[in-house]
Amino acid sequence: MKNTNTPNKSLGNVHSSIGTENKLGWRRLLAFIGPAYLVSVGYMDPGNWATDIAGGSAFGYKLIWVLFTSNLIALLLQSLSARLGIVRGLDLAQASKNAYPRFINFCLYILAQIAIIACDLAEVIGMAIGLQLLFHLPLIWGVSLTLTDTVLMLFLMNKGMRKLEVFIMSMIFIMGMSFLIEMFIVRPDVLEVAKGFIPNNLFKGDAISQNMLYIAIGIIGATVMPHNLYLHSSLVQTRQIVRTHEGIKSAIKFNLFDTVIALNLAFIVNAAILILAAGAFFSNGYFKVAEIQDAYKLLAHIFGPLAPTLFAIALIASGQSSTITGTLAGQIILEGHINLRIEPWLRRLLTRFLAIVPAVLTILYFGDSGLGSLIILSQVVLSLQLGFAVIPLIHFTSNRKRMGKFAISLKVKIVAWLSAALIVALNAKLVFDQLLDWIKQYPAAHFWIYVLVIPLIAAIAVLLLYVFLRPLLFKHHDLPARVPHGLASTIHEIKPITYKHIGVSIDFSKNDRDCIRHAIMQGGKEARYTLIHVVETAGARYYGTEVMDHETQSDVNNLEKYAEAIVKLGYKANAHMGFGRAATAIAQIVAEEKIDFLVMGSHGHKVLKDLIFGTTVDSVRHKVHVPVLVVKPQPSR
Template identity: 80%
Template sequence: MSNKPANSLANVHSSVNPEGKTGWKRVLAFLGPAYLVSVGYMDPGNWATDIAGGSAFGYRLIWVLFASNLIALLLQSLSARLGIVRGLDLAQASKNAYPRFVNFCLYLLAQIAIIACDLAEIIGMAIGLQLLFHLPLIWGVSLTITDTVLMLFLMNKGMRKLEAFIMSMIFIIGVSFLIEMFIVGPDLAGVAKGFIPGNLSGSALYIAIGIIGATVMPHNLYLHSSLVQTRQITRTDEGIRSSIKFNLFDTVIALNLAFIVNAAILILAAAAFYKNGYFKVAEIQDAYKLLEHIFGAIAPTLFAIALIASGQSSTITGTLAGQIIMEGHINLRIEPWLRRLLTRVLAIVPAVFTIIYFGESGLGSLIILSQVVLSLQLGFAVIPLIHFTSNKKRMGKFAISLKVKVLAWASAVLIVGLNAKLVYQQIGDWITQYPSSAPWIYILVTPLVVGIGVLLLYVFLRPILFKHNDEPARVPHGLASTIENVEPITYHNIAVTIDFSTNDTDCIRNAIMQGGKRAHYTLIHIVETAGARYYGTEVMDHETQSDVDNLDIYVNALIKLGYKAKAQIGYGSAASSIAKIVNGDDIDFIVMGSHGHRALKDLIFGTTVNTVRHLVNVPVLVVKPGIIS
């Protein structure tokens, strides 16, 4: 029995082949995954935290941004190493290491992080649309749901085209801020001093946590471990070592570019706002207005264009991460457009709620809160990642060294420690500000925090205290069984769906090839008129009568040829009516014609074949027009 796990991002797995290339061509073939990851380091959430930090504290938080980038480099390189060496993404590896319930909890936390990230992207794109086209924010938020179409289009075009689109967005962002940096003219000495670490407390700690959450995004660790598997590599020590080296180049280049962009935003905010006495610019809209007031029309226009590019590209990578997390942790595989739609709707709701009840001015605070939520989830991705990549039994000679392990655990302790300090400080502030609500905070919030803390402790201790099976217990489509003996199957009652098209003859021929003259054939046609949907068998309009007569022609023709055939008319929904006839008429095989719809037509007209397959317990043969099995 094969226990091979399902491939991560199976539709693009090993779709880029760098083998056989030499020199720069080989290096370029490996470049790409980290650029998709780096988009998450340049999304509107980063913008909000960088603008808030720069306007409130000048250049003093650059060191936090720099330290966050170093941590991100370390953790993303570990993520890539896990995917290359073990051929598993972080979610799949977690599924192997932890019980089902813990995986479900990890999935929920990761999904919350993706929704929080998506929330920042929604708000950022809506603000960008408002700045360029004066569109009300609530309209812009609503319009962001349409980016699902662009995501599907790019996914279907292949990995390289998707990476090219993302790189073009990064180029737009980078050029926009490079021009703005020349316009602003920052204080270089002040920038240099900003790299010196300082004490963090109060609002500085809150914004610093937001910067860490916006920089070291948890879902990027899942994403990177999967994206590196889009490259075909030779599964030898040399091939794996070469892949790790080239992906490290990819990671260093991409994330340092992301750091330059983020540093540019913070420096821009410090030079434009802090220097001019605007200390509380936490709103992206305020940044736009002040940029226009101080530097003229070109700076805010570039700012808005970069903001839209950032939000759109981050949306695509967030969708990929959602697919990886859902399939890896809980074995659930659904259509990408549906998953994208659900995530987007769950993110749109709090944005719309904030606009309605707190006004557009509340969106800036909501973005920063979303980044703090990301940071709070980091420990649940970082701790398992360090465990997996330092396990010599699983990673062999590619397990991380003691030096790297110490740096990784130090980063994890820093992240978890700062988050714990923030949570403790925040609960204390709530109790002080709202003393009448203190009992509810103790009853509701405290147990939740304790429960999450216990879960984090379990995630840390489990791989140390318990050995786990290296092979996945579950994959989305189950495991292949051993084939010992194959006997021919005889079908006695075969159903053929009829739609009075040129496909009917092919369907009937395929049915006869399966059953011959020994089987009974039921020709099924469903009347889907409005009358049929409302009145069912009582309807007998012109279309229904015509369909009955045409179906009888088919039946009589088959009988004349010596076959046993009968007609069955159904009413209403095609899929449910077909299933009802099949399940109630002792049918043991179905032949259906493919309607040939694609993409938008499937959404409009439905997918009858797929729905029927899930409503019946018999084999379904799908016949395309003009094809005979």
């Protein structure tokens, strides 16, 4: 059952929506299984495919150990992210909001949002390529079709977190089965695969080793992605746990199992892509396969139609699942960093739209071939954000005052900081190399590179240094100074409130009787009652003033009958008609009549009708400055 009463919580509509107590053994473990699987799809997105294919085709099995190392780093960071969410009940964005000033949080939000758009961009392109390879659909159509993910996301979230997790797991299963079958088709050299786990020297001066280092950096940079850290710290909070020492300790343990299993499955899929590229391309003399489309064509050329078909199916599953988790991460950073809450469908549509626009413009101006460069650019943009997620995460989970006994140990802290230093250094090198390439390739753009790009990178570097130093210089300043709805005040004495003028919105439905009854219960015979009805005909909406058409005349007569009936019962009542948009007109009447309490009926619309007709109650609540009582329609008997 969904929990809809936690608006201040991370992913409030599904927060603590899955029970874990009163379950034993494997049933209890299964209750915790799920969050890490949603996170793991980010480690199998099309951006990873590109680096894995490039590494496997150029160097065979020699970079498997790089994949393995990056997976170990990912395991560490994701376990820290889960620990933060479980112990403090905060996602990474919320914790950052409490620890850093408002302006810094705004900067962190902008960077995180750009990173999520960059991630989403790679997934949109990957899914569009998969649709083109499988169904010969033009890329521009495939990119546009990914907009429908918003509808799918809304549907799955309304069905509950478990349904969403099952969908993502099914996508992972499709990917896994596709590559398992392809392994039997390609038949890689098992001994060479085993040798690939032995580290090779990446730091020789020759060109081959430099190229290997560059691809290795790309693999690590594309594997550990910032939005996964935000996402995991929030998703673990969908499980109900007992807030005791033992309850929290148990939740950390079971979520660690979930993380280890899910990320190792992600490693297997990534390794399978690299092994596939090594066995299919490197072994057959194709050493420069970096494009996903080229890999598809070569698979068809070498192994027939089945292998590339499975390849395209897995690519579509990867793009579909990764885009869903990316939009979830977008919700988390929006609400966490700057406390902005908008409708879920609009938020997800906005995230997807911002990812689709660059892809569409690239296709229109540079053709289909430009998408490969766009994926590379998205990975460069992504690398800039990584430190802004990893560094605060280590600070927060190291803080003994906030984490108590669940703060990470000194050994874990050392390994975490070394991992962070490695990630930041490698990604900084990736950005530096890309910048040099731009300077060499685009002489005409030197002015803009030196005036805009380099100062921007310098500003980001200063911001990263501040993010690192502030928690060290101002320890224990991460207090909830800006909570969504303020802090609870002390209650000394409760005195009854007497309302003198009560407004009742009337819509001539079965709910009117209950609304009037609830209003009279609040004010009795001492209060005055104003019955409000708003005419929303086309003429009223256009002119915003009284229009005496047939509907208006009928409504005036009906409202007067209500008022007369209430007066006959011994109460003071009058009717007041409004014209135009309901929420605006009701708020205007409340102000003009100096109403001090408002009673409204809930129309009982579901999701689709809310999208079409809007939600008057919510709009009125934000426009008036008086208490509002919402009366829900009683079920018919």
